[in-house]
Amino acid sequence: MMDTKKSIHGEWSSDFGFILAATGSAVGLGNIWKFPYIVGENGGGAFVIVYLACVLLIGIPIMMAEIMMGRRSRQNPIDTMVTLTAEANADKRWHYVGWMGVIAGFLILSYYSVIAGWASAYVVKNFTGSFSGASPTDIKIIFNNFIASPMQLIFWHTLFMIATMLIVARGITGGLEKSVRFLIPALFVLLILLVGYAMSTSGYFQGLRFLFNPDFSKLTGNSVLVAMGQAFFTLSIGMGAIMVYGAYLPKDVSIAKTTFIIAGADTLVALLAGIIIFPIVFTYQLQADSGPGLIFQVLPIAFGNMTGGWLFGTLFFIALVFAALTSSISLIEPAVAWLIEHKGLSRQQACIKSGLAAWALGLITVFSFNVWSDFKIFNQTLFELIDYITANLMLPTGGLCIAVFTGWMMQRQHSEKELALPSDTQGYPLWRVVVRYVSPCAVFLVFLHVTGVI
Numbered sequence: 001m002m003d004t005k006k007s008i009h010g011e012w013s014s015d016f017g018f019i020l021a022a023t024g025s026a027v028g029l030g031n032i033w034k035f036p037y038i039v040g041e042n043g044g045g046a047f048v049i050v051y052l053a054c055v056l057l058i059g060i061p062i063m064m065a066e067i068m069m070g071r072r073s074r075q076n077p078i079d080t081m082v083t084l085t086a087e088a089n090a091d092k093r094w095h096y097v098g099w100m101g102v103i104a105g106f107l108i109l110s111y112y113s114v115i116a117g118w119a120s121a122y123v124v125k126n127f128t129g130s131f132s133g134a135s136p137t138d139i140k141i142i143f144n145n146f147i148a149s150p151m152q153l154i155f156w157h158t159l160f161m162i163a164t165m166l167i168v169a170r171g172i173t174g175g176l177e178k179s180v181r182f183l184i185p186a187l188f189v190l191l192i193l194l195v196g197y198a199m200s201t202s203g204y205f206q207g208l209r210f211l212f213n214p215d216f217s218k219l220t221g222n223s224v225l226v227a228m229g230q231a232f233f234t235l236s237i238g239m240g241a242i243m244v245y246g247a248y249l250p251k252d253v254s255i256a257k258t259t260f261i262i263a264g265a266d267t268l269v270a271l272l273a274g275i276i277i278f279p280i281v282f283t284y285q286l287q288a289d290s291g292p293g294l295i296f297q298v299l300p301i302a303f304g305n306m307t308g309g310w311l312f313g314t315l316f317f318i319a320l321v322f323a324a325l326t327s328s329i330s331l332i333e334p335a336v337a338w339l340i341e342h343k344g345l346s347r348q349q350a351c352i353k354s355g356l357a358a359w360a361l362g363l364i365t366v367f368s369f370n371v372w373s374d375f376k377i378f379n380q381t382l383f384e385l386i387d388y389i390t391a392n393l394m395l396p397t398g399g400l401c402i403a404v405f406t407g408w409m410m411q412r413q414h415s416e417k418e419l420a421l422p423s424d425t426q427g428y429p430l431w432r433v434v435v436r437y438v439s440p441c442a443v444f445l446v447f448l449h450v451t452g453v454i
């Protein structure tokens, strides 16, 4: 019965449609906003190497596992766990993995939309010439004044959440797939143009050296956790986003092949973002470790001082908003699919309910940059705490459970049926060894190290 099942929401129109949608989910603020600033905070090249190792050893196998689970059950992540647990005769507590995923998705979306709102505001600021001729100090002041204003942040956060809801309300092919077909190619073109600009700066080679020259003395246990969390976050795994996209994947598509393309494109965009940003940082003698504000304080300097910069700047931040949109739709889709399949809501109603909930939660992030900026737990603002808990703890835990579930609980014949297309039969045993042993041990070791056990 499982083999002929279809999702009630329809399917991607082709494997290319899926690749674009999943790449859209993977490529987002994580690549362009977060990757550069955590590389900056964690000392550069050595961190990049650990991150790449995590993508290869943990990220790719788990992404394959998630797509496989989604396609087998053809349901939202919560019901996927219910169905597959029953099929495998496993303990019902595995259902919690689905719940944890949907909750993590909400928490991430809540702050994601706020930061994507910053990017939207910066489209307008660039367009209206706020940065032309501005010094690094002026740009810092513009940024600090902006995040100090709850009203401005709420305005942009609201706009972005509405855009997300509008796309998702139109469904899989008419909304999600249609939007990525335009947004993803546009993003790539813009990034290539900006790399061209970075190559013309005097700090180009210094920037490259920072990104690629490893200095392992700068790595701490916590940076390894951050690198692993980033691998999960940037590939959209560990919470069911890719799983729900897998539920709409046609039967005859190779999961292994598409996974490598998606992870490759995602890694490429992160590295391109680094190649664009660090040369500008060094050319203008800025701080590489200036945190979440990094791209908002660095890039406008270049845009404000180059010919036609207002246009490039506008286009860059538009690209960033596009990238964020194609990710936010995948953050909300698991909950939307669950509300439709499980609670019988229409897609529109489901979008409104989940969008409103995530929007309200997002106010915590808004206030953590201004009125609550002094309120700290473990020395972190509420935004930093939500980000840390979701990316560094919830996603790796979700991923660990997915690896153990697909490697040890699901019957071999079931996973083999989804993963081992005639063209991929040789890779299957390798995948199985990796999800059974390598990925779970790697996540576990990092956790033990951070908690000080080893």
Ligand code: PHE
Pocket (backbone or CB within 6 Å): 025, 026, 027, 028, 029, 030, 031, 108, 232, 233, 234, 235, 236, 237, 239, 241, 327, 328, 330, 331
């Ligand atoms: N991968 C997205 C990014 O890098 C964020 C994301 C995380 C999307 C988890 C979906 C699920 O920006």
